[in-house]
Amino acid sequence: MPPPTGPLRPPPSRQDRSPVRSPDDEAALDGESFDPPPKSQSHVALLDFLKARTTGLTLTLTVALALGLSLAPIPESWRPLPSLQQGPLGQKLLALVVPASFRGGRPAPLPEVDAASPDTPKSPALPEEDSPEDAGPEVATGPATPPPAVPTTPGIGLEELSAPTLARAVELEALRERMSAQHVDIEPNCRKARADGTCEEDGLAPFLRALGELRSDTRRSPVRVVHLGDSLVASDYITDVVRDRLQERFGSGGKGFLFITRPASAGRWTRSGRGSDGWEIARLVDTKWPRDRVGWTGVAFTASGPQNTKYDVEGSRVAELFFLAQPASGSVQLSVDGRPLQRVQTRGFSKTKSEAAFARVSIPEGAKTLTLTTSGKVELHGVTLETGTPGVIYDTVGLLGGMAEVYLRAQPAAFRAQLRQRKPAMVVLMVGGNEAFFYSRDRTTLDEVRAQMKELVSRVRANVPDAACLVMSPIDAGVRTMGGELVPRRGSKEVSDIFREEARLGGCAFWDAYSAMGGEGAALRWLEAGLMLEDLVHPRAKGSDLLGHLFDLALQRSFAKTHAPLVPVRDDSGLQGADTALPKTFDRLRRREAGEALRVGIAQLGASHTASHYFTDAVRGVLTQRFGDAGRGFIAAGKASPRLENARVARELVGDWKVEDALESAPGGLWGLTGIRAVGTPGAKLRIEFCKDCPEAKALSGRLDLYALDVPDTAAPEIRIDGEAMPPDAPLPEPLAAPTVRIRSFPVTGASHRVEVEAPSGSGVTVLGAALEYDRPGVVMDALGLPGSTAFTLRNMDAGAVDSQLASRRPDLLVFWYGTNEAGLADLDAAGLTRDYSALITRLRKATGNAECLLMGPTDRLQQDANARWTEAPALGSVLSVLPQVARDAGCAYWSPRAAMGGERAMLRWQRARPVLGHADGVHLTPEGYERLAASFARDFLAAYEQHKKGPPTAARMDGN
Structure with missing residues (x-):
């Protein structure tokens, strides 16, 4: 059927016309x-x-x-x-x-209509790019500003956001409160009624069901959203927040639909390729719009000769070209990183008829760019990029000047074909601003607005009947009177009410963006606060982010109502209890930062997350950059490991060595701080090198400590420091009666140092590790981890040996990171874990002179069932319940890595992220994942430190400790 007509006269067909702006x-x-x-x-x-x-x-x-x-x-x-x-x-x-x-000191008002026609919506000024203050680094290496103290009431939708995203969300929550914006729930309405009139399925159900399938790992195809709208969508500032949040919670399926090149001469390039200059562009909003050719994608890109466009395809494995198949049409050569991939012929089978068509190609792994080069006359509509894995894909198509009437201009068959090709789980319609503008100028009627929205909803429902649909209201806007007064614009509330009613009647959900923004007059408040452009119609980037934030949380609340958590335990983010647990540590850091020559020692004990060094290396880098580097600290004896290379540490074992660990041995026994000991036979040699290839620093002094076992009736090992043989040990006053941990300390000069140990002839040697510290103020952070261990493993090691070695490290702060392996124990004794872990913390704090303590919980841990579906580790909920209480009872701070990752099913999303953040085993992280988690920890730790500095003096400060 022909598109409905209205009072709207489309703008002229001149291509790439600039929006009205300065x-x-x-x-x-x-x-x-x-x-x-x-x-x-x-x-x-x-x-x-x-x-x-x-x-x-x-x-x-x-x-x-x-x-x-x-x-x-x-x-x-x-x-x-x-x-x-x-x-x-x-x-x-x-x-x-x-x-x-x-x-009032403001620039002249922008025209309210398009420069070419009094009856056409303006090509609006899009929100500008984020200013530097809008986005901060993930890790603060200088003085950090703590997040605003905003009540994050459970249930508003902030769950399952990773630490950096949550920090930004909390900032937006503070902004929401200042602007009197509101949390507005989505009205689900009813899409399918029973014979008795009750609702069988609401308007959001297909979308929420698909998300649930992603969550439970039962879905093997992506969940696609098609979001159509006006200039608010064209900027992608509202929808990018929603896209990023959904992909973080449920996994990313790729970038989705992208234009061939930017369809207007202003705005962002984020939802398009970068095309050559010769593309001819025709849009549904133009006077001579591309009739009988374009569907909901809204723009036709025609090349009469050779043209090209390039896309960044990192992480993408599938591309699909949207084009017009027509008689005597040319071809498109697809190339990846400059190498031909596939040629697509766009000539149709019919000699007279043109129709929407599609070509799907696979992208090689590791590809960086995809180039489209045309030959002959072709018409392209866009490209989709996907990862080929389950996850959310959020397509956005925003047309400057878009309205329901504009989308109804789309050729019906093309609209249907393109929409069905995307197989969306939900279609979002976000128009209304231009309808309200025309109504405020008496250029349309509410009846015409109603008829056009009714027809658009009907078309969407008919074309993809199995998809959810959601209608959004227009936001508030303002105008300037002839006298210069700023007043709310007439029409936004009226159009919003019409859209609500048509959504209900059409079986679509409805979200009231007008009320969420703050209702009538909100645009004027937003302008005053710098959240609105001077046209009083378009939000700036920060204002758009706030709208995206509110819509995302509304979606999340809807999902939470129908999908109970798989691990029903509250898992709070941020560093908890730091104000009372860490005053001495924070005071020492404050004094160090103020210039005092202090050493701040941190010892982290744990399992493989700690033993990998990736996490601690990243945290150490942040802390030493800010507070000074007092040395690398403790390194366990062992084989060569690439994990140590980033820290410029090298290990080597030559000869016959056996590396033993406490996890595979009977309880008791003398172990190094990591639960490791290297036992060498006569003539075996061990080498540990610190700060390998570091620049010379002759004025730098320090000490190198060697940790080893002295065994009765055996000769002392031969020790070399930086190639120089050390003199033999003086005889002990009394002969050894049993093996004993011995710490030998050697003064050194310079930055790079090497300790070599050789087992004497006729006897062996047992080395536990070595440590390097410099005689300069700063932070020393020891990573003391044993893969596969639990808090029970540390408890079972010889207490005297552990306590004496740990005391020698002089920690001001003990960090305990156990729990991930405990979560995998099907028979975990939660009461026993509470009792034994608490006793262990008390004992080690006493051994180290009452060092302060911080407990870290488990990362998210999943395991695969018989159907290869990922499920929660059996004791994950128990561990998440026990460890915060253990921390509170022991007077320790607490930090949840799982919450920082994003909470429930975060591991699944981290496995599917690009770059990959979660290891394929469902337990560990990749190096990139550990570094990201460390960034979150450092941010929270430094934010708590900054908050502490603002408080009143503590007893530790006043007594000078």
Whole structure:
């Protein structure tokens, strides 16, 4: 059927027409420099004249001059008021002749309609790129600003966000409160009724069901969302927040639909390729829109000769080309990283008919760029990029000036074909702003608005009947009166009410963005707060982020109502209890930062997360950069390991060695701090090298400590420090009666040092490890981890040996990171873990002079069932319940790595992330994953430290400890 007609006259067909904005606005949007064109003599004279005169007579003369020049038969570019039909004359004259100071210090109002037609929605100014203050680094290496203290009431939707995303969400929550914006729930409505009139399935059900399948790992295809809208969607500032959050919670399926090149001369490139200059562009919003050719994608990109466009495809494995198959059409060569991949013929089978068509290709793993090069005349509509794995894909198509009526211009068959090709789980319709504008200007009626939205909802439901659909209301907007007063614009509430009703009648869910923003007058408040552009229609980047935040949390609340947590335990994010548990540590860091020559020791005990060194290396880097580096600390004896290379540490075993660990041995026994000992036979050699290839630092002094076992009736090992043989040990006053841990300390000079140990002839040697510290202030952080161990493993090691070695490390802070392996124990004794872990912490704190303590919980841990589906580790819920209580009872701070990862099923999402963050075993992380987790920990630790500095002096400060 033909598209409905209304009072709207489309804009002219000129391609790539710039939105109405100042040159400075456009330069800010593009992120490029802008050299304004030279002003005509008429402009210069007029501006000089205005600057020199401000009296009423001058204003009158200026208006007359402006009118005269604008109506005179001179070139259009010379006119002070080009095309007087562009908009309300009074506003144009006011903007031209009244100084900004007379208008509240703000720039002149932008025209309310398109520059080419009084009846066409403007091509709006899109929100500018984020300013530096809008986004901070993931890890603060300088003074950190703690997150705002905002009540994050459980249930508003903040669950399952990783630490950096949650920190940003908390900031947006603080902004929401300041702006009186509201959490507004989605109205699900009913899409399928029973015979008795009750609702069998609501409007969101297919989408929420698909997300649940991703969550339970029963879905092997992506969950796609198609989001259609106007300029608010074209900027991708609202939808990018929603996309990022959904992909973080449920996994990413890829970038989704992208235009061939940017369909307007301003705005962001994020949802398009970067095309050559010769593409001819026709849009549904244009006067001669591409009839009988384009579906909901809305834009046709035509090449009459060779043209190309490039896409960043890192992480993508599947691409699909959307094009028009037509008679005598040409071809498109697809190339990956400069190498031909596949040629797509766009010629249709019919000799007379054109129709929407698609070509799907596989992208080689590791590909970085995909290039499309045309040959002959072709018409392309876009490209989709996907990872080929389960996850969320969020397509956005925003048309500048878009309305329900504009999307109804799409050729019905193409609309249906393109929508069905995407197989969406949900379609979102976000228009209404331009409808409200036309209604406020009496250029349309509410009946026409209702009829157009009814038809668009009907078309979506008919074309993809199994998909959820959701209608969003327009947001609030404002206008300036002739007197310069800012007032709410008429029409937003009326259009919102119509959309709510049509969503209900059409079986679509509805979200009231107008009320979420704050209702009538919100646009004026947002302008005052810098969240709105001067046009009073479009939010700036931060305002758009807030709208995306509110919509995302509404979606998450809807999901939570129908999907109970698989691990029903509250898992709070952030560093908990630090204010009372870590005052001495924070005071020492404060004094160190103020210039005192202090050493701050941190010893982290744990399992493989600690033993891998990736996490501790990243945290150590942040802390030493800020507070100073006092040395690498303890390194266990053992084989060569690539995990130590980033820290410039090297190990080597030569000869016959056996590396033993406490996990595989009977309880008791003398072990090094990591639960490891290296036992060598006569003549075996061990080498540990610190700060390998570091620059010379002759003025730097320090000490190198060797940890080993002295055994009765055996000769002492031969020890070399930096190639120099050390003198033999002096005889002990009394012969050894049993093996004993011995710590030998050697003064050293410089940054790089090497200790070598050789077993004497006739006897062996047992080495536990070595440590390097410098005689300079700063942080020393020891990583004391044994793969596969639990808190029970540390408990079972000889207490005297552990306590004496740990005391020698002089920690101010003990960090315990156990729990991930305990979560995998099907027969875990939760009461025993509480009792034994608490006793262990008490004992080690006493041995180290009452060092402060911090407990870290488990990462998210999954395991595969018989059907290869990922399920929660059997004791994960128990561990998540026990460890925070153990920390509270022991007077320790607590930090949840699982919450920082994003909570429930975070491991599944980290496995599917690009780059991959979660290991395929469902237990460990990749190096990139550990580094990201360390960034989250460092952020929370330093935020708590900064908060502590603002508090009153503690007893530790006042007594000088």
